[in-house]
Amino acid sequence: MRPRRERRVAETDPGAMRMMDEFRTAGAVEALRAAIAAAVPRPVKLMEVCGTHTMAIARAGVRQLLPPTVSLISGPGCPVCVTAQGEIDAFLALGECPGVVLASFGDMLRVPGSTGSLETLKARGTETRVVYSPMDAVRLAAASPEKEVVFFGIGFETTVPTVAAALLEACRLGLRNFSVLSAHKRVPPALAALATDPELAVDGFLLPGHVSVILGLEPYRFLAEQHQIPCAIAGFEVTDILEGILHLVTQIADGRAALANQYPRVVRPEGNPTARALMERVFTPTDAVWRGIGPIAASGLALRPEFAPWDARQKFALDWDRFANVPEPPACRCGDILKGIASPHDCPLFGRGCTPARPIGPCMVSSEGTCAAYYRYQIG
Numbered sequence: 168m169r170p171r172r173e174r175r176v177a178e179t180d181p182g183a184m185r186m187m188d189e190f191r192t193a194g195a196v197e198a199l200r201a202a203i204a205a206a207v208p209r210p211v212k213l214m215e216v217c218g219t220h221t222m223a224i225a226r227a228g229v230r231q232l233l234p235p236t237v238s239l240i241s242g243p244g245c246p247v248c249v250t251a252q253g254e255i256d257a258f259l260a261l262g263e264c265p266g267v268v269l270a271s272f273g274d275m276l277r278v279p280g281s282t283g284s285l286e287t288l289k290a291r292g293t294e295t296r297v298v299y300s301p302m303d304a305v306r307l308a309a310a311s312p313e314k315e316v317v318f319f320g321i322g323f324e325t326t327v328p329t330v331a332a333a334l335l336e337a338c339r340l341g342l343r344n345f346s347v348l349s350a351h352k353r354v355p356p357a358l359a360a361l362a363t364d365p366e367l368a369v370d371g372f373l374l375p376g377h378v379s380v381i382l383g384l385e386p387y388r389f390l391a392e393q394h395q396i397p398c399a400i401a402g403f404e405v406t407d408i409l410e411g412i413l414h415l416v417t418q419i420a421d422g423r424a425a426l427a428n429q430y431p432r433v434v435r436p437e438g439n440p441t442a443r444a445l446m447e448r449v450f451t452p453t454d455a456v457w458r459g460i461g462p463i464a465a466s467g468l469a470l471r472p473e474f475a476p477w478d479a480r481q482k483f484a485l486d487w488d489r490f491a492n493v494p495e496p497p498a499c500r501c502g503d504i505l506k507g508i509a510s511p512h513d514c515p516l517f518g519r520g521c522t523p524a525r526p527i528g529p530c531m532v533s534s535e536g537t538c539a540a541y542y543r544y545q546i547g
C-alpha cells in the first residue's frame with residue numbers, strides 16, 4: 168500500500184502551474200481522501216496554522232472529507248485575530264490626537280477594542296480611512312499635508328515587506344506626516360511557542376503557503392528537527408490542502424518528522440530574499456503579545472531607530488505602558504481558539520451574543536477568523 172500513497176502525492180505535485188479546475192476535480196479529491204484514510208495510523212490532531220487555510224477548509228468542506236481519526240484544529244494564523252487588545256486600543260487612542268487620520272485595512276474596521284471600534288470612532292467623528300495597501304496611506308499623507316496619517320501595521324511576514332516599501336517611499340518623499348503603528352507578528356516564534364505547549368500537543372502542522380513565499384523553508388526546519396513534529400507547507404486549493412494532510416499522516420504513519428513543501432509551484436526553498444531584505448531594512452524583531460498566546464520573545468517587529476520620525480510609538484506622546492496588558496473581552500474565547508485548545512462551539516456566545524453582524528471578538532469579525540468560518544459555513 169505504501170508505494171501507492173507516495174505515487175499519489177507525486178502525481179499531484181509536479182511543481183508546475185496548473186489550471187484552477189485541476190485542483191478541484193472530484194476524481195483527484197476522492198483519490199486523496201482515500202489515500203489519507205488508508206494512511207492514517209491512529210487518531211491524529213493536525214493544526215492548520217494559517218487563517219486562509221481555516222477559511223478554505225471550511226468553504227471546501229475538507230473536514231467532511233476526512234476520516235474521523237483526523238481532526239483539524241485552527242491555529243493563530245489570522246493577523247487580525249492575534250492582534251492584542253492593547254494594540255487595538257493604542258491605535259484607537261491615536262485617533263484622539265489632533266489632526267490624526269487613522270488608516271487601516273478594512274478587516275480592522277469592526278474589530279472591537281475595549282471601548283469601541285474604528286467604525287464607532289468614525290461615527291463619533293474621528294477621521295478614519297480604509298486603505299487597500301500601505302502605499303494608499305502614503306498617498307493619503309502626500310495629499311493631506313495638514314493631517315497626520317497613521318497606518319496600522321498588522322499581519323505577518325507576507326504583509327510586512329509592503330509596509331516596509333511604503334515607509335521607505337514616505338522617507339524618499341520626505342513625508343513627515345506619515346507614520347506606522349507596528350503590530351506586526353513573526354510566525355516562526357509563535358510556532359516555537361506552540362510546539363512546546365503541553366496543553367496543545369499537535370501531531371502535525373499544516374504551514375502557511377503565503378508566509379512561506381517570503382520565508383522559504385529554513386525557518387520551519389526546527390519543528391521537525393528539534394521537536395519531531397511533522398510539517399507540510401500547503402497551498403489553498405482543496406487538493407493542495409488534502410495533499411498537505413496526506414504528507415502529514417504519511418509521516419506520522421512512518422514514525423518520522425520532516426518538512427514537506429506541497430506548494431513548490433509558489434514557495435521556493437529560499438523564499439523571497441528581496442522581500443526579506445526590505446523587511447529587515449526597516450524592521451527589527453521585538454517581543455510581542457499575541458492574543459491568546461501571550462508574550463513571545465522576538466515575535467513582533469518594531470521600526471528600526473533610524474525610522475523614528477515615521478514610528479507612531481516615537482512620534483505620539485501617549486502613555487504607551489497602559490496598553491501593555493489590556494484584558495480581552497470577558498467571556499470571549501478567541502484566545503483559547505487561537506491557541507487550538509477550544510473550538511468556537513466552546514464559546515457560550517457563539518451564534519448567540521456574538522455573530523458576524525454583532526461581533527464581540529476578532530475571530531468573528533475577520534474574514535480569516537475561526538469563529539467567522541464556523542458561523543458562515545455552519546460547521547458543527
Ligand code: SF4
Nearest residue numbers: 500501514521528538
Ligand atoms: Fe469570541 Fe465571539 Fe468567537 Fe466567542 S464566538 S470566541 S465571543 S469571537
